[in-house]
Amino acid sequence: MVTFTNLTRAPEIGANSYLLRAGDSSVMLDAGMHPRRDGWDATPLLDQIPKDLEAVLLSHAHHDHIGALPLVTHAHSGAKVWMTSGTAALAEPLLHNSVNVMTRQRRENGRMDYPLYTHRTVDDCAVTWEIAPLNRPFRMDSSKLEFVFHDAGHVLGSVLTEIRAENRRALYTGDLNLQRQTLMLPCQRPAGPFDTVIMETTRGAQPTVPGHDRAYFEEELLSAIRATFDRGGAVLMPVFAMGKTQEVLTLLHQARQSGKIPQAPIYIGGLGRVMTEVYDRQRSLAPRQHATLRLIPEAQPETFDPRRLPTLRLRAGHIYLLSSGMMTPKTTSHTIARLFFPREHDSILFVGYTEPSSPAGLLRKAGQGGSVEWGDLTAPLPIRCEVRYFDLTAHATREDLVSWICEDVKPSRVMLVHGDPDAQEWFSTTLAQTRPGMEIVQPPPGQPIPLFPQPA
Helix, strand or coil, X not given: CEEEEECCCCCCCCCCCEEEEECCEEEEECCCCCCCCCHHHHCCCHHHCCCCCCEEECCCCCHHHHCCHHHHHHHCCCCEEEECHHHHHHHHHHHHHHHHHHHHHHHHHCCCCCCCCXXXXXXXXXXXXXXXXXXXXXXXXXXXCEEEEEECCCCCCCEEEEEEECCEEEEECCCCCCCCCCCCCCCCCCCCCCCEEEEECCCCXXXXXXXXXXXXXXXXXXXXXXXXXXXXXXXXXXXXCXXXXXXXXXXXXXXXXXXXXXXXXXEECHHHHHHHHHHHHCCCCCCCCCCCCCHXXXXXXXXXXXXXXXXXXXXXXXXXXXXXXXXXXXCHHHHHHXXXXXXXXXXXXXXXXXXXXXXXXXXXXXXXXCEECCCCCCCCEECCCEEEECCCCCCCCHHHHHHHHHHHHCCCEEEEECCCHHHHHHHHHHHHHHCCCCEEECCCECCCEECCCCCC
């Protein structure tokens, strides 16, 4: 029997990591780090990983799916790590950047447990990496489990992972998108049916307004940029360095070419540039729109130097596409935002997920005319600039997921993961109503359960 263990510490968007065990074979799906916790509390349940771990399969290179990977490979030196070439190219600079962030937190915040791993650990981890192509089965050495990667349409290199065992099929979605983005194509949906689906539930608490699709939000965003420029303002767009930076840069580049916005200078961060260079090098190796587009030489973004911040004067008609997307304290987007707050003609425009308790989430909630606590200042800062949100999500909407699962995939069992409790509850209720008889499971942390439905 194949068992599944949820190694995430709680039912939430956390340190995504899951364990499959079939006899003596054990394989992990992802090895993430919790985006809102610190230290060892941010890691998955590492003590539940068997010593004879055979392999780790990565769905994509976001930190909440790969952030703990060096810890896993250091403790389990015999385990290979399988991923696509796009994920491998993005993962290495991202993990080295994580070391830099943890080292800075040790120095600035006295976190003596940091860094949890070093640059050497990352280098040693990378030696274990294997590249698997899309749509082609591959096996572990034990041959008890077979896997197939399918493009997930989320970010460069992202995959759904098909699991074959006992003449049955399961599907781990990771993060996926069923609609097109600006650069990424929609998910390549593997043919069903599947016996079990392990499904992300990120957007379960976010209903989709009819007519408010990707094209709608793109046009609204460009309209907001034009309006800001018309009143003599500048634009700050807090973004994640990997994924969102490249999607929005593509949109802005195309808008400048078509005349939808002026030929505005666009600034991106240093890590954003590194990740954009990876997207350029991988442009013909992974499914994407505009396969020949090279963002760095064609969009010509300028790399923003954070050392300019103490003397920076904002200029009308400039776009600052800077990380972090959550506006974490001491990041460039968090620091530069103070320059935008008192200026009524400027705009801070959000284009991605903002965790409600993060600085970005608090700023969105306060909005123009409100005030927000911002770092070490003793009093809340008044917000006079425009603050708006445009839903350029890289995740499938909850409505699209329910339709796909119930009409095409038709599994006997669905396991709900990677979503906060209210999101998982919406999916549990809606799936049960839409397809009666389908078993809905919310896997408890640390408890092995059968991967496939068991005979009555």
